Amino acid sequence: MNTSEKTLAALRQHLHETALLESTMALLEWDEHTGMPDRAGDYRSEQLMLLSGFVHQRKTDPRIGEWLDELSTSDLSADPYSPVGALIRCVRRDYDRNVRLPESLIKHLAKATSLGQQVWVKAKRDNDYAAFQPSLHEIISLRREEASLLASDGEPLYDALLDQYEEGAKSKDVASVFEKLRDALIPWVRNAQETAQQAGPSSVEGVFDIEAQRTFSRWVAKKIGFDFERGRLDETVHPFCTTLGPHDHRILTRYSDSSFSTGLYGVLHEAGHGMYEQGLEPDWYGTPVATAASLGVHESQSRLWENSVGLSRPFWDWCMPEARKLFPSLEAVAIDRWVRDLNRVQCSLIRIEADEVTYNMHILIRFELEMGLIARDLNVADLPEAWSDKYQNYLGIRPPNDALGVLQDVHWSAGLIGYFPTYTLGNIYAAQLYEAADRELGGVGRLVAKGEFAPLLAWLREKVHRFGRRYPPMELIEKATGNAFSSDALIRHLRTKLA
C-alpha cells in the first residue's frame, strides 16, 4: 500500500467502527419499537444517549479532516463518481457539515425538539395551537441559525435544510416542478371529490383476519424479492424500515382488522425501502458508497412497490387467487371492483390516510408553508390560518380545528424542516423510474401479472441501488431514466387513477 492507500484504509476503518456503533443504536431503537417492556424506556434512552455521544465524537474527529486533506490531492479522489472518489467527496461533505455546527447549537436543537415533541403531543390532544406556538417558533429560529451556518453566499436558507435530506436539490427547481404538479392536480381533485360522494361502500373496508393478513403479507414480501435470510418482518405502531448491518434489514408494519390496505400496503412500502437497503453494496457498508442516495430516492423505492406495482391491476391478477384462499369473502369481489376500491380518490384532511393522488397535495401545502416560515414570509402565529386557506384552495376542504389541521404531523415539532418535500420527490422519481423500467423491460405489468418480479428488482439494483450515494439524487434519476427531474411521469401516472 502507498501512503494514500494507507490513509484511505485508516479512514475506512474509522467509518467501519462508527457504523458498528450506529448499527447498535439501530438495534436499540428497533427493539424499543417492537417489544421492549413498558418500563424499560428511561434506561433505553440513557443507552442511546451514551452511544450517540460516542458517534458524534467519532464523526467530528479532527483526524477525518487530516485524512481528507491528504486524500484530496491523491489520484484516489480524481473521479468523484468512482466508489473511492465518491466516498471521499461524501465524507468531506458530511464532515464539513458536522464540524461547522457548534456543539451548543446541536444540544440546543436536541433539547428544543425533544421538548417540542412532548409539547406537540399535548397540543394536538388538546387542539391547542397556542400551546405549541412558542416551541415551533424556537425550533424554526434554531434551524434558521443552523441553515445560516451551512448556506453558501446568496443561497436561500431553506436550501441548506433541504440539502441535508436531498443532496443538491434547490428549492427553486423543486418549487417549479411541484407547481406544475399542483396545477394538474387541482381540477382532478375537485372532480374526484364529486365522484367519491356518489360511490358506495368500499370492498377494502370490512373484517380481515389478522393472522391471514400476516401470512399473505409475508408471502407477498418474499415473492417481490425481500430477502428474509437478510431481514425480518415485525409489527409496530408506526411502521418503519431499519438497517442493523450489511445483512440485517428489518421492516415493520401494523395490521388493522377493519381495513385490508393498512397491513399489506405497509409491508409493500417498507419492503420497498428494505430491498433498496439490501441492494446496497455489503462490502462498502458503513460508507456513503453503501448509503441511500437521499430520502427522496429511498421513498421512490417504497412508493414504486407500494403504488406503481401494488395498486396496479396486473398485481391483483397475479395475487387475487392466493388472497381468496386466505380471505374467503374476496370470492364475492370482482378484481375490477377491488382494484377500483383500492385506488379510490377522495379528499381528506389527514395526510397519512390520503390516496395516491391527493397525497401529494398534502405535501405541496407543507412545502409551501415551511418555505414561507424559513424565509420569514409567514409568521408562526399566522400558520394555522395559512394552512386552512391552502386546504380550502387546493383540496376544497377546511379543517374544523387545528388538531385535524396544522397539528396533525410530528415532523415540525421534531425539527424536520425540508423533509416533507422528499415524500413527493419520491413519488416523482418512482413514476420516472417505473416508466423507464416499463420501456426497457418491455412492459412491467406483463411481468407482474405472472408474478415475475425479479426483472424489475434487478433493473432497480442495476440503475439505482448499487450506486448508493455515488451520484447526487437528481443526477442518479436522470442517469437511470434518461430524463431530467420532472413531474410529467407522475402526472401521467396519476391521471390513470381517475374515474
Next chain:
Amino acid sequence: MNTSEKTLAALRQHLHETALLESTMALLEWDEHTGMPDRAGDYRSEQLMLLSGFVHQRKTDPRIGEWLDELSTSDLSADPYSPVGALIRCVRRDYDRNVRLPESLIKHLAKATSLGQQVWVKAKRDNDYAAFQPSLHEIISLRREEASLLASDGEPLYDALLDQYEEGAKSKDVASVFEKLRDALIPWVRNAQETAQQAGPSSVEGVFDIEAQRTFSRWVAKKIGFDFERGRLDETVHPFCTTLGPHDHRILTRYSDSSFSTGLYGVLHEAGHGMYEQGLEPDWYGTPVATAASLGVHESQSRLWENSVGLSRPFWDWCMPEARKLFPSLEAVAIDRWVRDLNRVQCSLIRIEADEVTYNMHILIRFELEMGLIARDLNVADLPEAWSDKYQNYLGIRPPNDALGVLQDVHWSAGLIGYFPTYTLGNIYAAQLYEAADRELGGVGRLVAKGEFAPLLAWLREKVHRFGRRYPPMELIEKATGNAFSSDALIRHLRTKLA
C-alpha cells in the same frame, strides 16, 4: 458532598456507563438468539467485539484503583455488608482480578475457547474425542495459568476458578457436602432404576399443542410473579434469562410438541432466574449491590420455582383445572398419576434430560473429574475412561460412545471450569431456602395449592434478592435460612421423590 462522597459518585458514574454498554451487549446477544436474520452473524460478532473492548478498557481503568484506594480509608467502607461498603468490597475484588490477568492471557483464552467450541461441535458430531483432546488440553493449561495468577498462597488452583462463579466457596467444603449427597443418592438411584423398568408409558409424553403450551406457560409465569411490565418471554433453541436494564428482564424457552415438560418447566426455571433479577435493587443497577450473589444462588432461584414448587402436588392441585381447559387430553389423567409421571426417576446418560434426583449425580461426576484435571491427578487423555467409570459406578450405566459421554456438554470447550458445581449448589441452596420458607410461612404447599405465590416471592425478595452481592453466597444462605451450607435439606427433599 465531602471528598469521599465525590469519589464514590465518580466511581458509581463510571460503573453506570459500563453497565449501559454491557446491557447493550446483552441486547445484541438476546437478539442474536431470538430472531436475527441468518446471514447477520458475522457483523453481530464484530459489534460485540468492539463493545467488549470498550468494556474491558473501562473495567481496567486505573482510575478505579485510585478511587478504591481513597475509599478504603473512608468511613464509607467501614461496614462491608452495607450497600456502599459491599460495593467497595466487590468492586475491589473484581478490579484486582481484572488487572492481575495480563491482556495476552485473556486474548489467548478467548481465542482458545472460541476455537475450542468449534472443534467440540465437530468432535461431538463425529464422536471423535481425539480431535477435541488438544483443544481441551490447551484450555486447561490456560485456566491453570489463570488460576495460578489469582490463587493465594497454598490455595488449590481449582478454588481460584470456583471462586469466580461462587465467591468464597472452597473445593474442600464443597467436596465434603457433595460426597454426603452422592453417598445418599447411589442406593436410591440403583433402586429407582429397577422401579422405572417396570413403569408403563408416561402421561407427560404425548402430543401437546404448542400454541396452548405458550398460553399456559405465560399464564403460569405471570401468576407466580414474573413481571411482564419489566420483562418478556420469547423462544429460542437453548433457553436462558438475560437482563437488559433495571426494568428489562427477558426469559426464553423452547417448546416441544411431544413433551409437556420442556416448555413449561423451561419457563418456570427461567422465570425463577428472571424474578431474582427483578428483585434486585433497580437504583443500584450496574453495581455489585444489584448483581446476583453467585451462579449457585441464581440457580437456587430457578430450581426452587421449577422443582420445589413446579413439581409438587399442590402446584398441580392449583393449575390442573386451567391446564385441562387448554389440553383436553388431560381430562383423562388423574393428578396423582400426572405428578408421579412428572417426577419419574430414571438413570440416563444425558445431564440435560435428567430428572431431579439423578441430575445431581451428573454434576458430581463432572465436579470430581474437573478437580482432577486442574490438579493434574487426571490426564486429559484418560478423561473418557474416567468419565465412563464414574457413570458405571454412580449411575450403573456406561456410555456406549464419547458423544453420549464426555463430549455431551459445551462447558469445558468454552473454558467453563469450576462452573458445573454451581448447578448442584443451586439445588442445595434451593432445598435449604424452601425448608426455611415453609417453616416461616406456615406451609408453602398450602399457599401454592390456592395459587398464592406472593408470600413465597416476598420471602425470597426479603431474604435473598434485595441483597444482591452484599453477602458472599454461603453467608447469604445461612443468614436467610438459619442453617449452614449443607446437603441435608436436599437429601430430605429428594427422598420424597422416590417411589
